[in-house]
Structures are given as structure tokens and as C-alpha cells.
Amino acid sequence: MDSGFMIRRNRAAGRPFSSGNLSGKRSPEASFISGSATPFNMAWKSIVSQSRLKTLLTGILASKRVAHAYLFSGPEGSGQDPAAIEFAKALLCERSGTEACGECRNCVRVESLQHPNLTLVFSLPAGRNEKLGDLPLSKLSDADIALVQEQVRLKALNPYLAMTIPKANTIKINSVRLIRKESSLAGFETGRRIFIILNAEAMAEDASNALLKTLEEPPENTILILTTSLPDRLLRTIVSRCQHVRLAPLTAGEIQAALEERENIVPEEAAAVAKLSGGNYAKALQRLHSDLKERSLEAVDFLRTALGGSREEIGNSIEAVASAHEKQEIGELLLLLQDWLRDAMLLKEGGAGEPEDGGSLRRLIARYKRIDLPGAIAAVDRAVSLVDKNAYIPLVLLNLALALQESINPSELTDVRSSPAGSAGP
Structure with a gap:
């Protein structure tokens, strides 16, 4: 679980103990996460879509009636943080x-x-010989603390970032207990004290119980904000003591529009990335910096092998794809193939616009006179569904190769089931 740690004031140093104390140089990781070189500075506009949420929060601020605890929940990457x-x-x-x-x-x-x-x-790795009552960071190594600081710095640059800290699986009770201790102390500045618990579902049982005590007797002038994509994993008593603010799932269209506006991505690429994101804007930002064109070529190469390769070549292709990619990556590879086939169908039917790979698409249409592109697209769709259901990947790809042959080149089927490729199955 990607979560985080507690940023707190370093009393000895007299400055916040956070990634902001690091060098102001932008790291390669920041470039990977977001194309923007500065933190978001656009008020509600930093939140992608979510008009209902923005209206609700604006109303709370206008009424001056702020609750002592809020729970922001929604699908992963929808904008809770x-x-x-x-x-x-x-x-x-x-x-x-x-x-x-x-x-x-x-x-x-x-x-x-x-x-x-x-x-x-947010979650931290367990410190060496850490005991109940220790400060959350006190038993971590300097290397671990530096890594945490860097993740927080990147979070400031892009609040959609899912922080990645090795061995940080739970929010520790020492972090939660410190909330009450810190809130009872005189603030470094006047005004509200605000604690944001990121990925609150990562709290260990003892941490959850400790938080519940704080929610039952909230400190004066203190506001707790919990975020989660898995509210059902929280104690019901915690949820009941928070004002629950639900975020809507992001549509592919909303993500595409945000990528075009914020990252200056051309519509075609933004649409492709948005489709692969699964409603997760953080994932969409990551996809921007992966080589979609290269992966699309890999998907088309699989199609070419399925249509014209020997039985051994088809078997080798299935084995290569299945061994080189995780389940999610294979699903995305198939979605790219599906998009490529849709472009072919639009081109064949005289759809408007010139596809990026128009030459290859025209050669496919010209070569296979009896091509059934809707059937091929449906076959890929079935394969994507099977991958999502954790079906055996080599068998899924084997059956997809057969289905593509039947849809695109029915006169020259390759009997891969009785070939060495059949060994890819169970």
C-alpha cells in the first residue's frame, strides 16, 4: 500500500521536517510524475473535474460551519488527496x-x-527497535528519512502522486498518537491545526482505535481529514464520526480534457492515455511518460504474427508477451490493439480523419478482403475481460490468435492448437 508518514515540526532545527527542506532542484521522478515544473497553484482548479465536490466545499467555507473531521473517499486517482x-x-x-x-x-x-x-x-516502515511512544521517524535510518522527504516533495509538486515508500505497509499507532499530542500543544502559529491522514484504510487496528478516541473527543480548533479509496476497510465508528465527502469516478473524457489543458497533450494521445488510465488521473500522468507508440507497435506485431506466422512463431510470440508483462500491462497491450483495429474499421468505412498508422491500416484492409473488423474487435474485448478475471494468460492469447485468424483471414487458418504453441496452454 502506498501511503506516507507524519510531517512534523523539527523543534531543534526550527523548521518543518519535510521534503521542502531538500534542494529545490527538480528530480527525474518529478518530471515523470508531471509535466509541470511547479506545484499546482490554481485553487479548486488543481482538482480534475469534481464540480459537485467543489460546490460542496465552497458551501462549507461560505457557511463558516466547519466540522471537526472529514472523510474524502472515491475511486483511486479520482482526487481525494x-x-x-x-x-x-x-x-x-x-x-x-x-x-x-x-x-x-x-x-x-x-x-x-x-x-x-x-x-x-501516512504509512512508514517500522523503525529498528521501535517501541510504543517513539516518534514516528526517530528509529528510521537516514536513508529512509531522505526517501520519505523526497516522496513528500514530489507529493507537493503533484498531489495526485501515489507515494511509494518501501516496506511502508501500515499507518503506525505512533503516528496517530502523535496527532493528539501535537494538537494539544500550543501551535507554532495561531489558527486551525489540520491533520490529513492519507490512505486512511492503511491504519493498523491499534492505530484505528487510537484515532477513534481522538474523533470522540476532538481537540479544540483541530480538523482531521481522512482520504481513502477503500472506505469499507475503515471502522464504521470512524466513518460515522466524519463528514463523508464522496468523489465521483473520473470519466475518460474528463481525464482527456485535463491532459490536454494541463499537460498540453495533443487530443489523439490524450484520448489514448485517458482510456488506459481506468479513471485514475495519477495513472494517466504516469502513462504520459511511457512509450505508448512502442507498446502499440508490440500489439500490432502480435497481430501480424497471429495472422502470418508459423505455428512455432505464434507460440514463441505468446510466450514472449506472457513472460515479459504483468497482467495489467497485457490488458493495456490488448486495449492498444483494439484501438488499432477500430482505426482500421473507421478507415474502411470512410470515417473522418487520417489515423496515425494509416499506411499499415490500409495494407491490412487491402490484403484481407474478407476481413471482419467488428468480429476482431469483439475478440480482443473478450480477451481483455478474461485477463481482468485472472484467466491463464498464455491460453487467453492463444485463443485470441485463433479468433483473430477467423475474423481477419478465415481462408488461411493456422492450427495453433495442435502446434508447439499449444504448450502455452494449461
Whole structure:
């Protein structure tokens, strides 16, 4: 589970203990995560879509009736973390409006996750010989702390980032107990104290029980914001003590529009990436920096082998694809093949526009006179469904090769079932 740790004030150093204390140089990881070189600075606009959520939060701020605890839940990558951070920014904004101004000193510090009245809590690896009551970071190695700092710095650059910290599987009770301790102390600055618990479902049982005590007796002027994509894994008593704010799933169209506007991606590529993202904007940003063209060529090569390769070549192709990719990657490979076949169908039927791989598509249509492209697309769709259901991948690919032959080149079927390729099956 990708979660996080607690950012807290380093009293000895007199500055926030967070990734903001690192060098201001942008790392390759930041470029991978987002094409933007600076943190988001657009108030609610930093949240992709979610108009209902923005209206709700604006209403809360306008009414001045802020609850002591909120639970932001929604599908993974729909924007729980960005929404929580933006809400915290608005609550701490010096102008006290219905959204963060993005310009005052408080807003700037929240954006960099360095405001002394804002604390993030998320999973940490267990420290060496860590005991109950130890500070969450006190038993970690310098290398582990540096890695955590870097992940928080990247989170500030892109709040959609799913933080990755090795061996950080649970939110520790020491992190949760520190919430109550910190909230009872005099603040470094006046105003609200805000604690954001990222991926709250990662709390261990003892941590959940500790949080419940805090929710039952909330400290004065303290606001807790929990985020999760798995609310059913939280204690019901925790959920019942929070104002539950639900985020809607993001559509492929909303993700495509965000990629075009925020990352300056051309519509064709944005559409392809959005389709592969599964409604997860963080995943869409990662996909931007993977070589979709190369992977699309790999999918088409599989098709070419299925149609014209020898039985041994087909078997080798199935084995290569199955061994080189994880289940999710194979599903994405098949979706790229499906898109390629759809382009062929549109071209054959005189659809508007020139596909990127128009030459190869025309050669396919010209060579196979009896081609049944809807049948081929349906065959790939069935294969994608089987992959999602954890079917045996080599057998799925074997049956797909047969189905593609039947749909595209029925006059020259290759009997792969009685060939060495058959060994790819169970």
C-alpha cells in the first residue's frame, strides 16, 4: 500500500521536517510524475473535474460551519488527496474566502506542504527497535528519512502522486498518537491545526482505535481529514464520526480534457492515455511518460504474427508477451490493439480523419478482403475481460490468435492448437 508518514515540526532545527527542506532542484521522478515544473497553484482548479465536490466545499467555507473531521473517499486517482490539500489550503488561507487565494504566505506554504499548522500522516516502515511512544521517524535510518522527504516533495509538486515508500505497509499507532499530542500543544502559529491522514484504510487496528478516541473527543480548533479509496476497510465508528465527502469516478473524457489543458497533450494521445488510465488521473500522468507508440507497435506485431506466422512463431510470440508483462500491462497491450483495429474499421468505412498508422491500416484492409473488423474487435474485448478475471494468460492469447485468424483471414487458418504453441496452454 502506498501511503506516507507524519510531517512534523523539527523543534531543534526550527523548521518543518519535510521534503521542502531538500534542494529545490527538480528530480527525474518529478518530471515523470508531471509535466509541470511547479506545484499546482490554481485553487479548486488543481482538482480534475469534481464540480459537485467543489460546490460542496465552497458551501462549507461560505457557511463558516466547519466540522471537526472529514472523510474524502472515491475511486483511486479520482482526487481525494488533492481535494484534502486544497481544502486545508482554503481553511488556512489568510483571506478566509470560499477558496484558497493561492497567493498569500499560508497558501504558498500549504502548497509546498511546509505550513507548520498542517500535518500529513501516512504509512512508514517500522523503525529498528521501535517501541510504543517513539516518534514516528526517530528509529528510521537516514536513508529512509531522505526517501520519505523526497516522496513528500514530489507529493507537493503533484498531489495526485501515489507515494511509494518501501516496506511502508501500515499507518503506525505512533503516528496517530502523535496527532493528539501535537494538537494539544500550543501551535507554532495561531489558527486551525489540520491533520490529513492519507490512505486512511492503511491504519493498523491499534492505530484505528487510537484515532477513534481522538474523533470522540476532538481537540479544540483541530480538523482531521481522512482520504481513502477503500472506505469499507475503515471502522464504521470512524466513518460515522466524519463528514463523508464522496468523489465521483473520473470519466475518460474528463481525464482527456485535463491532459490536454494541463499537460498540453495533443487530443489523439490524450484520448489514448485517458482510456488506459481506468479513471485514475495519477495513472494517466504516469502513462504520459511511457512509450505508448512502442507498446502499440508490440500489439500490432502480435497481430501480424497471429495472422502470418508459423505455428512455432505464434507460440514463441505468446510466450514472449506472457513472460515479459504483468497482467495489467497485457490488458493495456490488448486495449492498444483494439484501438488499432477500430482505426482500421473507421478507415474502411470512410470515417473522418487520417489515423496515425494509416499506411499499415490500409495494407491490412487491402490484403484481407474478407476481413471482419467488428468480429476482431469483439475478440480482443473478450480477451481483455478474461485477463481482468485472472484467466491463464498464455491460453487467453492463444485463443485470441485463433479468433483473430477467423475474423481477419478465415481462408488461411493456422492450427495453433495442435502446434508447439499449444504448450502455452494449461
